[in-house]
Amino acid sequence: MKNLTVRLKITLWFSALIIIMVGITFTLMLVISDSVLNTDAKDSLKSVININTQEIEFIDDLTEEEQEVGDQYIVYKDGYLEIDDDFLNESYGVYTALYDSEGNLLYGQNPIKAPLTAAGKISEVKYNGEKYYTLCTELSGDMLDGLILQGTINENANKTVLTRIVNLSLFVLPVLALFAIIVGYLLAGRFLSPIRKIASSAESISDSNDLSKRIEAGSKDELGQLADAFNKMFARLEKSFEEERQFTSDISHELRTPVATILAQCELTLEKERTADEYKKALNVINRQSTRMKNIVEQMLQYSRLERLEGLTDAQDVDLSQLCKDIAEEQKVININSITTESDIDDGIIIKGRADLLTRLINNLISNAFRYGRENGHILLSLKETENEIVLSVKDDGIGISPDEQENIFNRFYQADKSRSANGADLGIGLGLSIAAAVAQLHGGHMHVDSELGVGSTFSFIIPKKQ
Numbered sequence: 051m052k053n054l055t056v057r058l059k060i061t062l063w064f065s066a067l068i069i070i071m072v073g074i075t076f077t078l079m080l081v082i083s084d085s086v087l088n089t090d091a092k093d094s095l096k097s098v099i100n101i102n103t104q105e106i107e108f109i110d111d112l113t114e115e116e117q118e119v120g121d122q123y124i125v126y127k128d129g130y131l132e133i134d135d136d137f138l139n140e141s142y143g144v145y146t147a148l149y150d151s152e153g154n155l156l157y158g159q160n161p162i163k164a165p166l167t168a169a170g171k172i173s174e175v176k177y178n179g180e181k182y183y184t185l186c187t188e189l190s191g192d193m194l195d196g197l198i199l200q201g202t203i204n205e206n207a208n209k210t211v212l213t214r215i216v217n218l219s220l221f222v223l224p225v226l227a228l229f230a231i232i233v234g235y236l237l238a239g240r241f242l243s244p245i246r247k248i249a250s251s252a253e254s255i256s257d258s259n260d261l262s263k264r265i266e267a268g269s270k271d272e273l274g275q276l277a278d279a280f281n282k283m284f285a286r287l288e289k290s291f292e293e294e295r296q297f298t299s300d301i302s303h304e305l306r307t308p309v310a311t312i313l314a315q316c317e318l319t320l321e322k323e324r325t326a327d328e329y330k331k332a333l334n335v336i337n338r339q340s341t342r343m344k345n346i347v348e349q350m351l352q353y354s355r356l357e358r359l360e361g362l363t364d365a366q367d368v369d370l371s372q373l374c375k376d377i378a379e380e381q382k383v384i385n386i387n388s389i390t391t392e393s394d395i396d397d398g399i400i401i402k403g404r405a406d407l408l409t410r411l412i413n414n415l416i417s418n419a420f421r422y423g424r425e426n427g428h429i430l431l432s433l434k435e436t437e438n439e440i441v442l443s444v445k446d447d448g449i450g451i452s453p454d455e456q457e458n459i460f461n462r463f464y465q466a467d468k469s470r471s472a473n474g475a476d477l478g479i480g481l482g483l484s485i486a487a488a489v490a491q492l493h494g495g496h497m498h499v500d501s502e503l504g505v506g507s508t509f510s511f512i513i514p515k516k517q
Contacts, residue, residue, distance in 0.1 A: 060234075061231065064231065064234040064238075065231045065234070068227045068231055072223045072224065075223060076219060076220065076223060091183055091203050091204070091205050092183055094144055094207070095144055095202075096185065097142075099144070099146065099187055099201040100187075102137050102146050102199060103187055105137035106133055106137070106194065106197070107131075107132050107191070107192075107194075108127075108131060108132075108193035108194055109129055109130050110129045112130045118132075118135070121134055122135075122137070124156055126156070127193060129193065131157075131197075133148070140159075144202070144203045145201065146158045146159075146200070147159055147200045147201075148198070149166060149198040149199075149200060150196065153198075160200065160202060162175060162177040162182055162202060164200070164202055166198060167186050172185050182203065182204055183202070184200060185201045186199070186201075187199045248276060248277050248280065251263070255284065305343060308343045309339075309343070312336050312339045312340065315332050315339075316336070352410070353481050353488065356407075356488040356489065362403060362493065364404065365403050366402070366403075366404070366405075368402070368403045368405050368408060370408065370433060370442070371399045371433060373405060373409065377409065377413065377416070377431070381429070384420070386420045386423075387424075387425040388425055389420060389423045389426070389427045390427075390428055390429070391416070391428075391431065392428060393431045394434075395431070395433040396434055401440065402493075407492065408489065410486075410489060412442070412444070414482040414483065414485055416431065416444055419445075419507075422446065422451075423447070423448040424447060424449070427447045427448060428446070429444065429445070430443075430446075431443075432444075432445065437515070438514065438515050439512055439514050439515055440512070440513040441510055441511070441512050442511040442512075443511070444508070445506065446506050446508075447506040448506050449504065450501045450503040450505050450506055451499065451501040451507055452503055460484055460499075483497070483509075486509075490511050494513060495511055495512050496511075496512055497509065
């Protein structure tokens with residue numbers, strides 16, 4: 051069963067259901083027909099007997115002129131019993147017999163020799179392996195008292211029509227079932243053809259390694275939704291591979307310069323004997339470049355860990371106000387180009403999150419402000435709470451960011467030209483703001499920048515209250 055196609059499995063289940071339904075239908079027909087036959091036979095017996103009781107009367111004298119053609123006349127007591135010509139020996143399978151009070155047959159027939167029974171009660175009689183129903187009625191009226199009318203009918207007397215219907219059903223139902231199974235098989239193939247198309251398209255994409263291809267949905271039903279789901283998956287995979295490819299390219303680019311510098315310095319230094327000062331200068335160059343490589347690797351690992359996080363499952367209550375105050379105090383002792391750090395922090399702001407990641411976000415924003423700040427400038431760390439959101443911002447009065455650069459400022463490995471640094475500081479590798487944006491997203495917020503060339507920049511971490 052596991053190795054069968056979906057189409058064949060559906061057809062088999064559908065066939066089993068059809069066969070079961072046909073079996074149940076035929077069984078119900080047999081049961082119902084048997085019940086109908088029994089009820090119909092008893093109804094016919096009652097009806098015929100009731101009619102025939104009206105066809106018998108007693109007359110005192112009988113002349114030739116009074117005799118009616120077709121009627122039967124039987125000598126009874128001091129007169130005659132007139133039995134109307136409508137009184138038939140057999141009608142609708144019912145045999146009728148007339149008895150006197152002593153049980154003598156006066157007229158009609160009793161083919162199974164059934165005994166007389168209590169008046170008004172239908173009785174069952176077995177005869178030659180078949181079932182018969184009998185019904186006796188006592189007559190009343192002028193000189194009719196004591197006469198008994200008995201009716202007899204075979205339980206299958208009216209079976210002919212129903213038997214034909216049942217026999218016809220025995221042929222028609224299997225034919226209809228077979229027709230339904232064939233139609234079901236064809237429809238299953240038609241309904242499953244989009245799935246085969248989806249599978250074929252997916253296999254083609256896999257074989258060609260071209261994730262830019264997409265599956266044609268063709269409809270808006272469940273299969274169309276399945277195709278859309280595959281397309282979304284391919285889009286995510288394409289984006290993931292593209293980001294991975296770009297990530298590898300960016301890392302290679304970032305590491306190429308320090309590695310090349312270290313190798314060149316080593317080759318140059320080893321060409322001949324050097325003085326102690328020359329060796330010291332060479333080691334200083336190697337140390338700087340090694341430190342740069344170390345920072346690149348560390349930031350790469352930080353960013354990679356953040357990308358793998360799908361949520362803050364270990365989030366706790368963080369006193370963001372106190373955290374900002376502690377960082378502001380730490381930054382005051384840092385003296386880079388005589389830039390001073392100030393703070394404006396509201397008290398009692400608590401959010402769900404991770405203190406280590408939030409610390410990294412704030413430090414990255416402040417480091418960025420130092421990097422692009424003016425000499426003797428100012429940095430303002432602010433934390434404010436409004437009715438709808440919490441806003442943590444770092445403002446500097448540096449050289450600002452052009453509108454074109456603002457669009458890319460949070461992209462991974464994006465960095466401005468060296469000339470943008472107002473104080474000649476190392477611009478880093480362009481992951482600081484990307485890490486800040488990733489931390490903000492993990493905490494249900496987002497980063498925003500307001501900047502004007504020659505005036506300064508404000509980087510804001512905004513957390514909606516609904517988060």
